[in-house]
Amino acid sequence: MSKTKILLLCFPALLTITPFLAACFFIFRFSFSANQGAIEGFSFTPYLELADPFFIRSLLTTFKLASFSTVIVIVLAIPLALVMATVQKPWLRRLLSVAILMPMILNLLIQSYGWIILLGPTGVLNTSLRELGLISRPIMLLFNESGVLLGLVQTALPLAVFPILTATRNISEEHIEAACVNGASHWRCFFDITLPLLKPGIISGASIVFAYNASAFAIPLLLGGRRVQMLGVAIRDYISPLFNWSGAAAAGMVLIALTIGVLALANYLTQRWTVTEYQS
Amino acid sequence: MNLHLEIDAVSKSFGHVSALEDIHVNVERGSFVCLLGPSGCGKTTLLRIIAGFERQSSGHLRLNGKDISTVAPHRRNFGMVFQSLALFPHMNVAQNIAYGLKLRGIKGAKQRERVDELLHVISLPEIADRPVSALSGGQRQRVAIARALAVQPEVFLLDEPLSALDAKLRDNMQIELRQLQQQFGVTTVLVTHDQTEAMMLADQLVVLDRGRVQQCAPPSEVYRKPASAFVADFLGSANIVQAKANAHGSHELFGQVIQLKNKSSQSHSVELALRAEDIQLKASDVNDIEANGEIIMLRDLGPSMEAIVKFEGNQIRVRSNDPELRLLELGRQVSLQFDPNRCIEFA
Numbered sequence: 001m002s003k004t005k006i007l008l009l010c011f012p013a014l015l016t017i018t019p020f021l022a023a024c025f026f027i028f029r030f031s032f033s034a035n036q037g038a039i040e041g042f043s044f045t046p047y048l049e050l051a052d053p054f055f056i057r058s059l060l061t062t063f064k065l066a067s068f069s070t071v072i073v074i075v076l077a078i079p080l081a082l083v084m085a086t087v088q089k090p091w092l093r094r095l096l097s098v099a100i101l102m103p104m105i106l107n108l109l110i111q112s113y114g115w116i117i118l119l120g121p122t123g124v125l126n127t128s129l130r131e132l133g134l135i136s137r138p139i140m141l142l143f144n145e146s147g148v149l150l151g152l153v154q155t156a157l158p159l160a161v162f163p164i165l166t167a168t169r170n171i172s173e174e175h176i177e178a179a180c181v182n183g184a185s186h187w188r189c190f191f192d193i194t195l196p197l198l199k200p201g202i203i204s205g206a207s208i209v210f211a212y213n214a215s216a217f218a219i220p221l222l223l224g225g226r227r228v229q230m231l232g233v234a235i236r237d238y239i240s241p242l243f244n245w246s247g248a249a250a251a252g253m254v255l256i257a258l259t260i261g262v263l264a265l266a267n268y269l270t271q272r273w274t275v276t277e278y279q280s
Numbered sequence: 281m282n283l284h285l286e287i288d289a290v291s292k293s294f295g296h297v298s299a300l301e302d303i304h305v306n307v308e309r310g311s312f313v314c315l316l317g318p319s320g321c322g323k324t325t326l327l328r329i330i331a332g333f334e335r336q337s338s339g340h341l342r343l344n345g346k347d348i349s350t351v352a353p354h355r356r357n358f359g360m361v362f363q364s365l366a367l368f369p370h371m372n373v374a375q376n377i378a379y380g381l382k383l384r385g386i387k388g389a390k391q392r393e394r395v396d397e398l399l400h401v402i403s404l405p406e407i408a409d410r411p412v413s414a415l416s417g418g419q420r421q422r423v424a425i426a427r428a429l430a431v432q433p434e435v436f437l438l439d440e441p442l443s444a445l446d447a448k449l450r451d452n453m454q455i456e457l458r459q460l461q462q463q464f465g466v467t468t469v470l471v472t473h474d475q476t477e478a479m480m481l482a483d484q485l486v487v488l489d490r491g492r493v494q495q496c497a498p499p500s501e502v503y504r505k506p507a508s509a510f511v512a513d514f515l516g517s518a519n520i521v522q523a524k525a526n527a528h529g530s531h532e533l534f535g536q537v538i539q540l541k542n543k544s545s546q547s548h549s550v551e552l553a554l555r556a557e558d559i560q561l562k563a564s565d566v567n568d569i570e571a572n573g574e575i576i577m578l579r580d581l582g583p584s585m586e587a588i589v590k591f592e593g594n595q596i597r598v599r600s601n602d603p604e605l606r607l608l609e610l611g612r613q614v615s616l617q618f619d620p621n622r623c624i625e626f627a
Contacts, residue, residue: 182427185352
């Protein structure tokens with residue numbers, strides 16, 4: 001196929017992406033606006049005004065929760081992907097895939113209310129524990145950072161499982177057996193062979209999860225009970241009660257920069273880690 | 281005689297399917313044993329039991345007289361070359377070879393020395409820093425062998441390692457492999473379905489079929505005195521033929537009278553093997569109907585010619601480098617001649 005024909009086929013996709021890119025550009029431009037409500041003039045004020053404790057705390061919370069949730073998700077996703085890779089029966093494979101994909105299929109609102117019904121102050125767990133006389137006041141599992149973390153982990157898990165599952169195709173049973181004959185125990189095999197060969201899948205899975213969770217909005221809003229100000233929620237507050245459009249735009253830019261920066265750093269570090277490890 | 285690895289009454293079944301039945305093989309120290317058989321004969325299962333990846337259903341494995349039946353594969357100190365070679369793609373050549381050394385706590389200069397030594401043994405000293413993906417087929421092969429031998433294994437196992445190579449390279453690698461094995465003096469067990477490869481490499485052949493040992497002997501003995509029709513047929517293209525009993529207490533084959541050594545089978549027809557290269561063809565008259573066969577296929581194998589002769593409904597394979605065979609043509613009536621001493625009787 002000729003190049004022009006391919007470009008022609010890409011045209012609809014390019015058409016849909018154009019308004020999005022235009023919006024991105026306008027937000028970028030807005031973040032340098034001298035006026036809070038409209039694009040006017042040029043100024044660094046929106047960025048300088050972000051240097052207040054509210055925003056800094058929000059940034060740190062976002063970074064912390066996105067990082068923790070990414071680590072937890074990857075730790076949970078690796079065994080899940082390895083188990084899925086060994087499943088031979090097609091129907092069982094499909095069933096597992098659907099089960100893992102469920103968080104993507106179900107509405108976030110429904111999932112969040114599900115957690116509230118289970119773990120909320122008047123939820124199943126707290127009511128049971130109180131009935132049993134083990135607690136007198138409900139344990140606050142939700143509407144704080146741990147609740148948000150739980151939600152972030154649960155909703156992002158499928159995003160990590162599938163890239164890692166794809167990476168398991170790099171590993172043959174004979175690789176593991178070769179390490180084993182060479183004298184490696186099961187755990188050595190896992191750390192020396194399985195994990196390094198899963199690396200591409202882990203990196204792409206972790207990148208997607210981090211980016212997805214850093215920009216999370218519904219989960220911190222519903223499970224954080226307004227107390228956990230992740231950036232998504234903070235940006236909305238700039239717009240909705242404060243009508244500070246340029247501040248929201250600047251905060252959005254910071255969020256994008258944070259995400260890209262973390263992904264680039266993680267990528268760089270994992271590259272270095274693999275290069276140096278075997279030279280010792 | 282120095283017994284190193286002893287496979288004693290090993291059986292293996294997967295559910296109701298029996299893969300190996302009562303296998304006895306004694307492997308001498310420093311010898312090269314080939315497990316030979318058609319696909320599905322159980323040879324790979326037996327190798328995997330020796331390596332420890334499969335647990336036998338019954339029987340024992342002994343190494344230097346000690347029972348290792350239940351020892352985990354990573355504690356057996358064996359070296360193995362896999363069919364896919366299974367070089368670690370995320371390590372370079374030197375790291376691959378050094379992996380087993382690293383696990384044994386051999387580090388630094390000592391490790392480098394050993395890796396260098398092995399790279400020299402496989403005559404590839406310049407590829408240490410190359411990624412595995414940049415190697416040719418033959419180089420990968422050698423690296424896989426070096427990785428297995430680096431740890432000075434008790435037993436060296438190979439699972440059809442040469443099957444992926446083209447014919448010329450395979451031939452070279454067979455010679456190299458044999459030389460390496462003798463140089464290291466390592467006890468070796470190789471699985472193959474290629475009878476030429478097995479003949480060329482082994483001190484001891486173990487011919488397997490349907491999970492049973494058919495014969496266990498040096499290659500020349502297996503070739504000259506195959507224990508069964510299966511072995512005769514599998515090693516070299518032997519013709520399995522029926523010699524008919526005649527009225528005088530002896531037998532006839534291709535119209536020629538032969539005396540069999542096995543007296544118990546005097547009265548009925550006997551199954552014999554006769555190798556393709558032990559039969560000569562002679563163009564005959566059309567009148568001499570009785571002893572005639574008809575050439576139904578001819579092919580030039582380069583150094584020799586092969587003919588397939590239809591004789592009394594059987595297809596007999598004849599191979600010869602006699603220039604006269606080249607003068608025969610398709611459809612020609614021929615008589616089959618052979619030296620009776622070359623007939624192989626089965627016990």
